[in-house]
Amino acid sequence: MDDTLHHNSMQERLNLRINHLRALEAEAIHVMREVAAEFERPALLFSGGKDSIVMVRLAEIAFRPARFPFPLVHVDTGHNFPEVLTFRDELAAKLGERLVVASVQEAIDQGLAAEDPGPEPSRNRAQIPTLLHAIETHGFDALFGGARRDEEKARAKERMLSFRDAFGQWDPRNQRPELWSLYNGKIRTGEHIRAFPLSNWTELDVWQYIALEGIDIPSIYFSHEREIVMRRGLICPISDFFPVREGETSERKTVRFRTVGDMTTTAGVESPARTAEDIVAEVAAARTSERGARLDDKTSEAAMEDRKKEGYF
């Protein structure tokens, strides 16, 4: 974190007036500590995306100078942006925390997951059995996820602590009421929970917090030049997994990405934003919601609800 940022952030903290970001921060840290205290084997789902990076920052505030009471878990689809994988490894090394990688490719090779046969192959579905396998292998009983309620209508009713049965399924009828800041972390054998400390954050809050705290994020979030192809009006990155098809021509464009999903399912936006502060300004003025730029959500309007029931993050 650079010095001026650090100074600003400290000045602002010394004031007893709690602004919205600090209120959200305090709430998220409270949730993380409750989950760490009430569960035997928590883990933090780390995608390399900005939300999971913010969670890592919150974990530092919650638990330092001690080690995190949980490892980071990355579900590696094999289709990730290479920039994000590098970022992930460097961050884990810098933190000195344990990183568990659950590989979708391995799960496919072992017959636990299947490759998507569709014309626009996505490994989103294959992440589900991969993750559930990792949960079973490591005996995780609580997974921190970076999901926010503002992302999607289906998430507006999601709890901070969301219960999954022994098959990893989410039962919308069987979620517990959450009152005050009293979280019920009791589960039965085989059940586990997803904990969403950022539930009450919006995309803008996340970006403001990244700017305020001077948090490092992968370079693909910022404006850069790359080889892309236009499909259905979306800017699609070219990669080995997502090559140019017949009849298409690729071009170089200055773009950035608003989420860091698979290269096969994440569309870019044309944007000159080079810093977190530029992005705050851009998001504040944006007219297209974040998930609008994810190819896999367009497949079906109810896609999110379906995936959630199956144990998707």
Next chain:
Amino acid sequence: MTLATTAPAFDRDAYLRMDLLRLLTCGSVDDGKSTLIGRLLYDSKTVFEDQIDAVKQATLRRGGEGADLALLTDGLRAEREQGITIDVAYRYFATPRRKFIIADCPGHVQYTRNMATGASTANLAIVLVDARHGVTEQTRRHAFIASLLRIRHLCLVVNKMDLVDWDEGRFEQIRADFEDYAARLDIHDVAFIPASALQGDNIVQRSTHTDWYGGPTLLHHLEHVHIASDRDLIDPRLPVQWVIRPQTEDDPDYRAYAGQIAAGVFRVGDEVCAMPSGFLSKVKSIRIGEQQLDQAAAPQSVAIELEGDIDIARGDLLCRPNNKPQVGQDLDAMLVWMHDQPMTPGKKYAIKHTTRWGKCMVTDLRYRMDIQTLSRDTESQQLALNDIGRVRLRTTTPLLFDPYRVCRETGSFIIVDEVTQGTVGAGMILGEAD
């Protein structure tokens, strides 16, 4: 897809001045709650183009035209049609002054349970009435639950004023009816706003039909209602959540007590008392992450180091020696029941209060509250789903509590079924049983 490039210049100071207001919206079916929320989101420019497109398409599919703003939040509608459990949904919007979290509580079967959930964290409740129907049973019920959960600010939005020709007399009559009722409840700050959610009058834009009304628009009220002094800065309480002990070469002896300050201010050098042991110590340092602070206040999540070597664990509480919570095992409380299986006195449950778990038993159901009539039913033998009652409770471990009316955080608890592990009840402590 291109993003607007004419973004306003980044203004860090502006968003660092924003605070957070949590609010709850309640109203009977068809009073216009979805339209009102849609209007707030839309007029405050929280809604994105692709979302508006989706709403326009959905409006067309339903045979309407334009954008039916109620559809922006139509998740609940679909559920109602499918008969799925109706639940609190959370929505977000912000203006340059404040960020708002709306707990959108549907007004149906599960009403009490949902509203209590949404109300538990709210600073303010918007109660909607239809100008044609005025104050109804439902309105009184909303106001009662808001006061029970101690929401400090209430805003009665008299909606559909367009359907009563913007009649001032009608508005004044509804105001008088409500004031009459609210006087019997513990609600002090009530605002009244004549509005039309459908046409957008007095929601974000000032109405041209209400010359006779001198008050603010709803959004203006939400942006300016004074909530800073709702925070208790007098009675320091820190329920310990987690003990930070690195035991590394760099920090062999560091030991800090981490938690979210429930109330009050802690300062470095303050004398503190650890409960329940009663050991005295002094605050050596206060940290949030790597930042050392001289003082911290509710609701900050902090790590506090103490002088000397005293043994404190999760579930303990830090306070001042001359300002302690009460300690007790026999409590009187108001209990909201949230499960199909009724609460019967004598059954054992798990109880969570601050960061402490224990077991408890309701020893006496003093009365069940009839929310329709606000009368007390002392004959009742049990509390069914959505019932509210006054109970006497015995816990296996002493609780370190304040009455709920003094402190929400140390005055509330949840009750958990020991077999299903589900949360089945929520309680507000009145005080020690006499």
